[in-house]
Structure formats: structure tokens, C-alpha cells
Amino acid sequence: MPQVETQSLFKHFGEVKAVDGVDIVSSEEEFLVLLGPSGCGKTTLLRMIAGLEKPTSGDILIGGQVVTHLPPRARGIAMVFQSYALYPHMTIYKNIAFPLKAIGMGKEDMKKKVEWSAAMLGIERLLQRKPRELSGGERQRVALARALVREPNVFLLDEPLSNLDAKLRTSAREELYRFQKDVSITTIYVTHDQVEAMGMGDRIAVMNAGKVRQLGTPDEVYSDPADTFVAGFLGSPPMNLVETPDRIVGFRPESFLPQQMHEGPGDLVLLPFTVTRIENLGADRLVYGKLEERFGHAVAIANLPTSFTRYPIEPNQRYDFAVPRKDVKFFDPRTGLRAEPLPL
Amino acid sequence: MTKHKKPGKKIGLQIAHWGSLAVFAVFASLPFLWMLITTFKQDADLYNRANNPFIFNSAPTMEHLRYLFNETLFLRWLLNTAWVGTLVVIITLALAIPAGYSLVRLGGRWGEKLGIGIFLTYLVAPTILFIPMSRVVANLGLQDSLWSLVVVFPSFTVPFAIWLLMGFFKAIPPDLEEAAMIDGYSRFGAFIRMVIPISTSGILTVVIFSFTLVVQEYIYTLTFVTTASNYTVSVGVPTFLVHGDVYNWGGLMAGCLIASLPVVIVYNFFVDRFISGYTLGAVKG
Amino acid sequence: METATPAVKGALRSRNPHLSFFFDNEKVLGLLMIAPAVLYILALVGFPLIMAFVYSFSDITIGSADFGFVGLENIESLIGDFEFKLALKNTILFTAVSMIIVLVLAKILALILVKDFRGKFIVRALILMPYVAPISLGVIGWLWMLDSIYSPINWLLQHTGLFGPDFWPMWLGKPNLAISAIIAVHVWRMLPLATVIMLAGLASIPQDIQDAALVDGAGYFRQLFQITIPMMLPIMLVAVLFGIVFTATDIIIILVLTRGGPYNSTQVLVSKAFYTGIDAGDLATGAATALFLFPLLAAVAIFMLRIARRTEVA
Numbered sequence: 001m002p003q004v005e006t007q008s009l010f011k012h013f014g015e016v017k018a019v020d021g022v023d024i025v026s027s028e029e030e031f032l033v034l035l036g037p038s039g040c041g042k043t044t045l046l047r048m049i050a051g052l053e054k055p056t057s058g059d060i061l062i063g064g065q066v067v068t069h070l071p072p073r074a075r076g077i078a079m080v081f082q083s084y085a086l087y088p089h090m091t092i093y094k095n096i097a098f099p100l101k102a103i104g105m106g107k108e109d110m111k112k113k114v115e116w117s118a119a120m121l122g123i124e125r126l127l128q129r130k131p132r133e134l135s136g137g138e139r140q141r142v143a144l145a146r147a148l149v150r151e152p153n154v155f156l157l158d159e160p161l162s163n164l165d166a167k168l169r170t171s172a173r174e175e176l177y178r179f180q181k182d183v184s185i186t187t188i189y190v191t192h193d194q195v196e197a198m199g200m201g202d203r204i205a206v207m208n209a210g211k212v213r214q215l216g217t218p219d220e221v222y223s224d225p226a227d228t229f230v231a232g233f234l235g236s237p238p239m240n241l242v243e244t245p246d247r248i249v250g251f252r253p254e255s256f257l258p259q260q261m262h263e264g265p266g267d268l269v270l271l272p273f274t275v276t277r278i279e280n281l282g283a284d285r286l287v288y289g290k291l292e293e294r295f296g297h298a299v300a301i302a303n304l305p306t307s308f309t310r311y312p313i314e315p316n317q318r319y320d321f322a323v324p325r326k327d328v329k330f331f332d333p334r335t336g337l338r339a340e341p342l343p344l
Numbered sequence: 345m346t347k348h349k350k351p352g353k354k355i356g357l358q359i360a361h362w363g364s365l366a367v368f369a370v371f372a373s374l375p376f377l378w379m380l381i382t383t384f385k386q387d388a389d390l391y392n393r394a395n396n397p398f399i400f401n402s403a404p405t406m407e408h409l410r411y412l413f414n415e416t417l418f419l420r421w422l423l424n425t426a427w428v429g430t431l432v433v434i435i436t437l438a439l440a441i442p443a444g445y446s447l448v449r450l451g452g453r454w455g456e457k458l459g460i461g462i463f464l465t466y467l468v469a470p471t472i473l474f475i476p477m478s479r480v481v482a483n484l485g486l487q488d489s490l491w492s493l494v495v496v497f498p499s500f501t502v503p504f505a506i507w508l509l510m511g512f513f514k515a516i517p518p519d520l521e522e523a524a525m526i527d528g529y530s531r532f533g534a535f536i537r538m539v540i541p542i543s544t545s546g547i548l549t550v551v552i553f554s555f556t557l558v559v560q561e562y563i564y565t566l567t568f569v570t571t572a573s574n575y576t577v578s579v580g581v582p583t584f585l586v587h588g589d590v591y592n593w594g595g596l597m598a599g600c601l602i603a604s605l606p607v608v609i610v611y612n613f614f615v616d617r618f619i620s621g622y623t624l625g626a627v628k629g
Numbered sequence: 630m631e632t633a634t635p636a637v638k639g640a641l642r643s644r645n646p647h648l649s650f651f652f653d654n655e656k657v658l659g660l661l662m663i664a665p666a667v668l669y670i671l672a673l674v675g676f677p678l679i680m681a682f683v684y685s686f687s688d689i690t691i692g693s694a695d696f697g698f699v700g701l702e703n704i705e706s707l708i709g710d711f712e713f714k715l716a717l718k719n720t721i722l723f724t725a726v727s728m729i730i731v732l733v734l735a736k737i738l739a740l741i742l743v744k745d746f747r748g749k750f751i752v753r754a755l756i757l758m759p760y761v762a763p764i765s766l767g768v769i770g771w772l773w774m775l776d777s778i779y780s781p782i783n784w785l786l787q788h789t790g791l792f793g794p795d796f797w798p799m800w801l802g803k804p805n806l807a808i809s810a811i812i813a814v815h816v817w818r819m820l821p822l823a824t825v826i827m828l829a830g831l832a833s834i835p836q837d838i839q840d841a842a843l844v845d846g847a848g849y850f851r852q853l854f855q856i857t858i859p860m861m862l863p864i865m866l867v868a869v870l871f872g873i874v875f876t877a878t879d880i881i882i883i884l885v886l887t888r889g890g891p892y893n894s895t896q897v898l899v900s901k902a903f904y905t906g907i908d909a910g911d912l913a914t915g916a917a918t919a920l921f922l923f924p925l926l927a928a929v930a931i932f933m934l935r936i937a938r939r940t941e942v943a
Contacts, residue, residue: 087542375759478906566907
């Protein structure tokens, strides 16, 4: 049975359409990521699922039951905010116990649950401290412990990693992922960071301007983008999108290599390329250059591993680059949606 | 490029600094310093024109204090003031705390505007209203009673209290209440269990502020109350320690001093908080 | 881990769906929470305000149970009354002059106080005293300071030797002196509030702007007049507005210090309203007198609204 479902969900703030018709269905125990740039509606969508915002129209179902008009506390959800929202005047113990107090749990049971939850996140020794004494990573764990202690049906996380130092983020990401797999609770995770999305999500809903542009596994949204937005949003550097009269042609920089570097059989599309600039980024080399006349001398980027030194690349030289045919995607120039391939 | 000040100029500035400070400080506190001295001055010393008024020419005396507490209604007035103050503070909190919260969190676009509107009623209050209010009080049968003050005073404490509290509530991150709502409380439950405990310093500020407004009040008290034993300190002292045109200065000064001192001391510690209310939020307190 | 539980599990403090309507519906809750305060204010500010207007156009007195409408009669007779015009003039005079003095002095004092120094807390406490102490009691202190026989101020001035033996100003006995005294006491009372407000404004000027000015080579006075004061204009305006309100509506200083004398020369609108309405019982004329303050207060209110809106945007 699907755990979280939205049906024709709309949220308008006056003229602004924050969420413009969203139908998604998550599965049990799934780690579903809502990915998109600022203002795409992902946070609004999350808040509607939480019950913190009322939809303009549409329905939300959790565990098969319609919860659209229920207050947050009746939905069996738990949420981790970007700021973690730890109650500053309470000890960690009281913070975690707070949701249990709200349902009137007895002191003995409360103690057991709090200690269990704290142990799951390895923060037992912090229970008597106050939030302001804790580091960013510790605070995240407290927020998770407080969310976990109610054993909710759904976890909702709103960019929980963005307040952490960049260095901390990788290890925190790892912890979060393992945590979710351990507790096996359906999780909906909002972020604008595609690395987080690709790294943690079982499926990703890529959003823009209030709509879900594509919902699929990381591999699907990366290799098989549904439109130019998804294609351009994922990947760093983003997919090369070249305009031709009838199609927008897309190919990823890492597939765009000197002809000789392509190993194995397979149809190649030849794209001669005049190099203008090379950036050495350590593990990768980004090669900027211009395509030929029939693509309007459009700028494209190729991503060469630095370790491939067999074919030296110099600026102001013309090379025969190529992309495997299966890696070339075509998009309709007017709608941006994926379209039938045309011969090049 | 720093200009090096000549040492003479620097000392000159220091003198100007401290000098002007001294002038201001003396100007401001002179009447109170005066009260302090006069309270303990013997009458013979006080009413002797030849004596230097700024020093004790005879030994200090407790006579005036004794007079004040034993032979006037001063103590009664103090109790009245405390009684009225306490009740008014309770009423103010009961009305202003929910209202302030509602305007900030539940008001939408109207909230801020309505808040300022309410604040502005603080400007209107006693001076324009005391005449019709005297009739209202009489019609309610409350004239000459302390209850008239208890009923009417919140009309000027509540608007300012709401404004102050709005400032405090605005500073609380909405996250905390939303987390409380997800954790199991209704919006109202989150207000009671989460917002109010966190706002203790704001609430304390409102308590102090409202209490001092009550102690200061003059015109409503003068209008509604006529019996000596029902007065508050602010009106009782000027009105009743004057017998005809003869002032019992010693007792008068003692009364003023005792009634002023606690207010001054406490208010001092909270001034910064009130400022944000006065500056209409332009400056964070 | 427990397996899937029904979606609507847990955490319903009030199982009662009727109560939930109040506690969860934010619009309803918002209205409920603000209703008591609004109702109270409507009843005890709004209603009397309307009555103030009604009384002004009536012939009501303290003794009578009913009253009749007289239109603009009260207002007309007031405008023709010499004493009323004097009270009106005094109100304006006292307010304007004391505000100007307070503005300048407060600015100076704020500049002096902005830096930290030893004993700042004590000095600030002393300077605040006039505003925080109960007004009537502080003014009584001034009664003695200006007493016609025993004034310590006069005593001091005499003993400096700068004035002759006949020099003994009757501060509260001569009209001009009394007016000066009243203005001085108003200044004395408002200075702390204005100063503290300006101090807050001074402190809120971002440090980088001051640093930039220093780097640009601005001297003390240039910085003061071209950067500090312009940036503080909204705050100064707030201080002025409060000052105007508190000074124009003040009755305590007049009643305690001079009772409107000598010879009614220091009456202001509010004190006149009090003597006419409460002392003499003519509620209607009293109300009309006090009502003349309303335009002033309304203007101040509008100004404050503008400032508040501007700071909101900021």
C-alpha cells in the first residue's frame, strides 16, 4: 500500500502558483527526494503533506487515508526542519520526550522510549545538555531522535543538511541514509542539492515552477531526462543542450570525448569541436569549445578524466569528438519535452 | 590617516565630556537628591532661610518618616497602588498575550496593521477620555472606588503591552511552533506549551511596564476617586499632604522618595526592552 | 520496528472534534484570541471617544441625568473665550518650545552617552529618573526647588554672588517665570525618554558605515551632520512624536506645579478641561475643550503609521 500520495494538489498564494498540480505516489519505506531550485514548490509541497499549509485544492493521503483536513498532529508524521527547531529552553531529554508528553505517555514508558531513540542515534551522553551547547551534527541527530521517538509512518525532512559545514555534509549524508535504511520508515526529503538527491534517493521528483517534471530513480532522471529542465538541472557541469532548427540536442559532458577514447562497439555521433579553454579541476578536465557551423558554433563542454593522458588536448585546436548515439537525447524546441530522434 | 591630538586637546575633551555629563546628571536627579536630603532634615533646619539647603545643618531625623507612616494615609495609599497594580497587570496579561500572538502569527496581512492601530489607542487614552469616562464610571456605580481604576487602567496598558509582545513574539522562529504542532499539539496547544514558556522575559517586561504605568497614573484617579483612603500614591501625596497652602515638606518629600525609589530601580534594568516598543520596531531592543 | 500503523494514529490531545474546530482552525482561533482585547478597547476607548464628541455637542453637566444637543454652541463659545484661547496658545507654546530644547539636548546627551565608560550605568540611572519616577512626585520636588521663600536654586544663585541681594525670582508667582518653569520641567521630564530613544538609534547605525566614513576621511562634525543625523531621522521623528504627545496632553505638571496660575497664565487645554468639566461640573464644555487635542493626536498617529510602515519595509 502506498504510504504517501498526493492527488491533483494545488497551492496558490494569490497570483503565485506555488504548487501547480502535483500527483505523486510514494512507496513504503522509500526514500523519496523532492529536488528543485529555490521557489520550485518543493518546500510548500512538503509543508502541505505535513499539514502546515492548507492546499488550495486536491487531496493528500497517508497510508490510504485522506488526511487533507487533519491537523499535523493527527497524521502520524514527524518532521525535521532546516533549522532543526530544537526547543531551546529544554534539555535534549525533554526535547525528545516532548512528543510523548503531548500524547500523555507515562513517565516510565517515556524514559524507555527516549533512551531507545537516543541510542539509535548515538546521543545518549547528550541527554542532559541544552541545544545551544551542541554542534550542528549533534543537533541533527537530536532532531532525528525526536522525530523517531513517535515511530511515525512518514518522515519529512526539509533541507536538513544545508545548515551544516560543507565538510560535515558528506558524513552527515551518509549517516542519514543509513539511519533511514535501519528504521525503514517512508521518508520524503526536500533539497536543492542534486548531489544529495542522487546520493540518497531511491527515487527523485524533480520539480520546477510548482510542477513535478519527472519522477524516477536517480539513474532514470540522470540518463533519461524527461525534459530540458531536468536535463539541465542534473549533472555538474550540466548536460550540453544545443539548438538546431527542429530539435534541441542534448549530450552529457562525460559522454562527449575524443573519438578515439570511446571504447567498445556502438554507434557514434561525430561532433567536431574547436577547443577554446581547458580547466584543470584535479580529477577532471573541463574542456570548453565550439561546435561546428551546423550547430551555430554553439559552446559545449566536455568532461575528460585527467588520468586519460593518451590523447593530449590543446586550446585552439580542432578535434574529432564524438558521443555514443544512445547517449544523445532529443528535445522539442518549443515544449522542452523529450522527442523523437532526428538524424544529425 | 589619524590626526594625533595634542595632549591638551585630549584632556580638554575629557573635561568637556565629564563636565557635561555632570551637568545633565545633576539637572535630572536634583529633585530626587533633594527629596533624599529633605526627608531626613529637621524642620528647624529646613525652614531656616539662612541655612545652606544642601547640607545637614542639624542632625538628621526620622521624624518625617514617622509622621508619614503613622499619621497619614501613606501606607494605605501604597497598598492601594500595589493592589490596583497587581490586578491591572493580571488583566493586561490576560488580554494582551493572546492578542499579541494572534496578531503576529494568525493575523495574515491584517495583523501588523491592526497591531499598530491598537498601539495608537495608547496615545488617545486618558486626556481626551477622562470626562466621558467619569460618567461611565458613575453609571457603573464604581465611582470613588478602587475598582474603577482596575476596570479602566487596562485601556492604556493593554495597547502598549500588545505592541511590546508583538515584538517579542515576532522574534520567535515559527519553526518551533510548527515542530510543536507536528509533535502533537494544536496551534493553541503549541502557544500554551511552547511559546509562552519561551517568552518569559517578554512577559516580565510587560509586567514591569504595566505596573509603572499604573503607578504613574494621575488624571483618572483624580477624576474618579474622592475619598482620601481610596487614593493611590501618585494622587494621594500631592493632594492630601497639603493642608490648605501649608505643605508638610518633610513628610511630603519622604513620601515622594519612598514611592519613587522602587520604580526607578526596577525600571532601570528594563529600559532597553521598552525601547524597541517605543521605536516602533525601527530599532531592535 | 513496529509495522505500518494506521495513518491517524497518535497525538490527539483533544479527541473532541468540536473543540478541534476552535483549536485547529487558525482563522477562528486568531479571532478568538484577539477578541477580548479588541472588545475591551472598543468598550473603554472607542465608546468613550464617541461620547467625548457627543458631550461636546451637548449641554450635559455632572448633576443632570439627561442632556440635550446644542450643536456647535459649546465650540463657538469656547473660541470666543479669552481663557480658552490662552490655554490653547499655552498648549502649543509649551509643546513646541520644550520639544525643540529636548531635541537638541537629547542629541547631545545621546552622543555623550554612546561610548562606554566607567560608571555609565549609574549615570544613566540618574538621567532616567525624571521619566521613570511617578510624575506627580517628581514634580513636587520641583515645587520646593522653585518655592517662593525657600527655593534652594535661588539660594544657590544668590550665594554665587553674581546677583544682587534683591534677586529672588518668584518662579511660580510671576506669569513669565511660571511659563519658563513649566517648560523647564517638561524638558526635564522628556529628556530621558528622548535620549534613550536616540541612543538606541545611534547604536543601530551599522559599524561599517561609520568605518567607511572614517576611511573616507570625514571629521567628527562632518560625520555627525552628514551621516549620523540623516540616518537617525526616523528615530528622531519618533522621539519628537512621543514628546509632542506626552507634553501636549500632560496635566500633572500644571496641576501640581501651578494649578494653572498665576492668574490662569499657565493653563493648558487639559487642565482647563479638568477645571471646567470636573471641578465646575460643566461636562460638555470640558469635553469640548479636551477635544481640541484630538486633531493633534490624530496627526501624530498618522505620522507614526507612516514611520512604522517604512521600517517594516526596511
